[in-house]
Structures are given as structure tokens and as C-alpha cells.
Amino acid sequence: MRKHGRDSFFVVGEGVLEFDANGEPTASQPSTAEELRRFRFSRLGPEGPQTDEATRVALATAITAAVPQPDDPAVPAGFTYLGQFVDHDLTLDRTESQLGEDVNLDELMQGRSPALDLDSVYGRGPTDRDDRRFYAADGVKLKIGTTAAVAFPDDRVNVDLEGFDLPRVGGNTGTRADRRKPLIPDTRNDENLVVAQTHLAFIRFHNRVVDDLALKGVSERRLFEMAREQVVRHYQWMLRTDFLPRIVDPAIVDDVFANGRRFFEAPGRGGFPRGLRPTMPIEFAVAAYRLGHSMVRGAYQWNRVFRSSGPGGIASLLALFTFTGTSGNFQPGSTVEQLDDPNSGTLDRLPTNWIADFRRLFDFTEAGRPDLAAPAALDGGNVTKRIDSLLVDPLTQLPAGTFDGRGTTFPAIQRNLAFRNLTRANMVRLASGQQMARFFGVEPLTAEQILQGNQGADLGPLTDEQEAAITTATPLWFYILREAEFTNGKLGAVGGRIVAEVFHRSMEGSRISIVREPSWRPTLGPDKNTFRMTDLLLFAFEGKADLLNPLGD
Numbered sequence: 001m002r003k004h005g006r007d008s009f010f011v012v013g014e015g016v017l018e019f020d021a022n023g024e025p026t027a028s029q030p031s032t033a034e035e036l037r038r039f040r041f042s043r044l045g046p047e048g049p050q051t052d053e054a055t056r057v058a059l060a061t062a063i064t065a066a067v068p069q070p071d072d073p074a075v076p077a078g079f080t081y082l083g084q085f086v087d088h089d090l091t092l093d094r095t096e097s098q099l100g101e102d103v104n105l106d107e108l109m110q111g112r113s114p115a116l117d118l119d120s121v122y123g124r125g126p127t128d129r130d131d132r133r134f135y136a137a138d139g140v141k142l143k144i145g146t147t148a149a150v151a152f153p154d155d156r157v158n159v160d161l162e163g164f165d166l167p168r169v170g171g172n173t174g175t176r177a178d179r180r181k182p183l184i185p186d187t188r189n190d191e192n193l194v195v196a197q198t199h200l201a202f203i204r205f206h207n208r209v210v211d212d213l214a215l216k217g218v219s220e221r222r223l224f225e226m227a228r229e230q231v232v233r234h235y236q237w238m239l240r241t242d243f244l245p246r247i248v249d250p251a252i253v254d255d256v257f258a259n260g261r262r263f264f265e266a267p268g269r270g271g272f273p274r275g276l277r278p279t280m281p282i283e284f285a286v287a288a289y290r291l292g293h294s295m296v297r298g299a300y301q302w303n304r305v306f307r308s309s310g311p312g313g314i315a316s317l318l319a320l321f322t323f324t325g326t327s328g329n330f331q332p333g334s335t336v337e338q339l340d341d342p343n344s345g346t347l348d349r350l351p352t353n354w355i356a357d358f359r360r361l362f363d364f365t366e367a368g369r370p371d372l373a374a375p376a377a378l379d380g381g382n383v384t385k386r387i388d389s390l391l392v393d394p395l396t397q398l399p400a401g402t403f404d405g406r407g408t409t410f411p412a413i414q415r416n417l418a419f420r421n422l423t424r425a426n427m428v429r430l431a432s433g434q435q436m437a438r439f440f441g442v443e444p445l446t447a448e449q450i451l452q453g454n455q456g457a458d459l460g461p462l463t464d465e466q467e468a469a470i471t472t473a474t475p476l477w478f479y480i481l482r483e484a485e486f487t488n489g490k491l492g493a494v495g496g497r498i499v500a501e502v503f504h505r506s507m508e509g510s511r512i513s514i515v516r517e518p519s520w521r522p523t524l525g526p527d528k529n530t531f532r533m534t535d536l537l538l539f540a541f542e543g544k545a546d547l548l549n550p551l552g553d
Helices: 032-036 053-063 078-091 105-111 176-178 193-215 220-247 248-260 283-285 289-294 319-323 417-427 433-440 445-453 462-471 476-485 495-508 533-540
Strands: 008-011 013-018 025-028 040-042 071-076 164-166 382-387
Touching: 013 176, 040 283, 053 220, 053 417, 053 462, 071 078, 071 220, 078 193, 078 220, 078 289, 078 533, 164 193, 193 220, 193 533, 220 248, 220 495, 220 533, 248 476, 248 495, 283 289, 283 417, 283 476, 283 495, 289 382, 289 476, 289 495, 417 476, 433 476, 445 462, 445 476
Parallel strands: 008 040
Antiparallel strands: 008 013, 013 025, 071 382
16 A cells, blocks of 8 residues: 555455556455455445546646645645645555464454554554564664765755654665665655655654653563553544644534544444444545645745755755655756656765754744744745645656656656546546535535636636536545635535544544543643644654754754
8 A cells, every 4th residue: 555546446345446557447356365465445425427538637737727826824834744644644554565474363454454553653563573674773762864964055964964864774785766765664754855754753753752751660661562652642632633623624523523423434324333443435545635735835945945045945846755765866956757767866865954944844833932933034934725626736747756657657647646636536436526415415516616616726628518527526536625615725514524534433443542542631742632743843852943943044
């Protein structure tokens, strides 16, 4: 499940949905052993009609048009990539690299289930023969990497800095891409620099919790498991109280977490029994949770070096792919085609001048730290783009490494993220937006709302036939983004319901769960009810400006 461009889905009750060279689905029923080894998807709503390729191309072109797009001033830009980090946590295939005789059925099923338990950080733990490589020699802390000194623009970055890059394979064998590969359970978390630095923050958070517990006298024998439990519970609390209400109508979030799920694997609904491992609805994976693509900016004020008035200029979206090991090559000025070459570039570690300034990604004034506000006089910080039916046009030119396409030949339209989203939904015959609205018992958007939107994609270039097809059976991903245009840039009755219920179910089904332990409260924030992403970063980086922003102003 490491690729975003997944072309095979095991859907419970339907078998394995795989696709021929023309993208047509062909279902097959796996053996029992094969079934256990596949990530378990489900279908929440009905099957939907397909959209022809010409309409998908026209719609994707409209979604990624180079037009002005509104910001969401209430959501700092770091939440875009926290959302991507969470997606990888939900979809990591923990049994992908091994399934030996020593893996019992319960472990196997847990590995096949979506859960919000940070297995993208922990893997199968320090005692696992394959995953111990992610851990330090003590078997408790996680490894951390060191940046590479560079001359540009001054002596302050001409130094290796330990603790500010992901750990990497290194060595002198294989391709440069092999040597740049991050030593983390999910290499997708090094696809772009923001999610890579977010993953690094979680490594530091775990290691700091280990230090804190050790000072309190927790024995070495119990230290790792107690640290992981603390980290996961605080992570889930942050998602429930800080992340979800920023992207989903808070009334929907509160309803789901106070009153339980009504539709997705809800106890008593359709005879669904308690205790089963969660599945992941394809409506979530292929449509609803792709909301973050709309939040992406085309460029970011990154640190004192790479900002609008800095010596390196503002950091383009392509640059944030470039300075990674999975998608990039750490080489300034690389083209998309150069990134496709696994032997391009001269560095195997993140250059020191590309360390994140977290003050520009999150708003620490929300945590009562005005001293950590992004310096407005130096170009300031970043907010997300509003959740709507527009994607920034750099997303028409994805590096091949983001979809496992290095070394292959493919049509140019396949670099367009909107086209990839629409095509994947088409392949699995995803329900239309109207079908899901009826399934949830809510009033669907009108034809006029679908066509006109609210400061979103302009569908004027579509033909009359294409407009008719889109308004009759709106592709679910586009419908959810259009819906958000009428709900203040947050997911509404269809998209919000899907996302909130899947998050609730994924927490409920995790080995460590605040849903199953509703009396639990955070201990690492300012009070017993508060733990935000900024609180996590403050704890991870010891509340110090020179760690949250080591390059200075």
C-alpha cells in the first residue's frame, strides 16, 4: 500500500479489484491466505456509473486551471501535510515487507486494518527482526538523521546538523535514490519536504516522551511501550480536537464522537457485529480524504533562506518534492524529468539550508507563544488554500517518484493529480455524489451548484454533453470539494460524514484508543483538555525557537 497510485483493491465482499491496460476493472476472488495479506477495503455506498475519459480530462483541466484561488486564513499550511501524514498512517501496509511463520492471525488482521496508531512511525516495533533498523541501539528511541552542510547562502548553513533530517540508508552501493531512501517504515513520508519534516517531528516527539518517562523512573523494560501509548493517545486527541474541526464541519465531528457512527461499520447497522477489525471505505480512500489536494499551495515561505525576500526566493512546490529522498534528488534547480532519474543529484541527505521553520507552518500564538510567531516583516507564514474544487496548477506536473513511475513511460496527463484521482474513482466504480447524499439522507447539491460552484472550478469549457454527465452523476471527489465551497471551506454533509466516521472507526479499532477509553485526558499540553499540533511541536522541540527554527530569522 505504499503507492498513491494504487491499482489493486481487496474490497470485502467483492474480491480483488484489479485493472487491465485500459483501466477496466477485473474482479477476482483471492485464496484465504492471499485475502489475509491484502489491505481490507470496503464499499460504503452503492456502485456508481463511470465517467468517460474525455470528460475526466476536461474536468481535471478545469480543476487545475491556473487561476487565482482563495486562501483559508484560519488554517495554517502545516495542516495540509499533517493530513497527508495521517493518510499514510491509515493506509500503511505493515505486513508488506514480511509475513513469516511467526506472524499469528490476530497480528496479520491488525496489519491489514486501517488504524490511527502511528505504525508509519513505529512499524512493527523494535523487537521485530525487519523493523529494528528504524530504532537506535537502545531499542527504545527512534533513529534520527543529520543534514548535509552546504555553502549557500552563508556559513550558518555550512554545517551538518544532527536531528533535522530523517535517518537515511546511506552507504556507497546502489543508485543515489537507494542511498537517499529514508529509514522509516513508510517511505511515502519522504515524498515532499513538509511531510518529511512532519514525520521528523513525530520521531522527536517520541524520543522526548521516552526521556520524560525515563526521568520519572519508568523501567527500561516498559519504557518503549509506555512511550508509544502516550504518543498515540496524544496524537489521536490532537486529531479529534485540533485537526478534524479545521477540515470538517465541527457539528458533524461532535455528533460522530459524542453519539457514535450512523453509517460506517456502526454496531447494529446491517447486523455489523462488535469487535471486527476496521476496513477502509473506498469512498474515503479514493474521494473524501483527497480533500488535502485542494489545500496545497503553489509555493511556501519556508525559512529565512527560502522566502520571497530571502536569498533563495520563495520555495516552490516542485522544490519541496526535490528536497526529499523518495521523490527528489536534493539538487537545486532540478526539473521534473531530472527527478525521474534515480542517479541524479550529488547529495544523499537533506541540505542544512532546507530545514523547516515550523513557525511558518503552524500558528504558535494559538498556544500562547507570541515569541514564536512567524516574522511578518520577513514575509510571514503560510495558510492553506481553501478546500474547494481548485488545485494549484503545479499539481499537473507530479514527479514520477510520487506515483512509483520512475523509469517508466506514461502519457503526460497521468502527471495531473486531478486526472489521477478521477480515473482511480472511475476504475472502482465509485458512487456519485448524488448517490452518497441519498445514502446519508441529505439533500444533494443542485445542478446549478455543481456547475456554478462558489469561487471554485469554472466548468464553462466543458461541452453540453459533459456538463449533463457531471450534473447527473457527479464524481464523488469533485462533488465533495464542490460541497465544501458552500460550507465555508470545510467538508459538509457528504464528505464530512465520511471522514469523521472513518476517523472514529480507525481510532476505535486501534490497539491504543481514546475512543475505547473515553475518560483519558492529555498530560503533555497546557491543560487536561487541550493538546494541539502546536503543543506536540513545542514538546518535541523543547519549546525552543532555535530548534523549531534552527536557521534563525
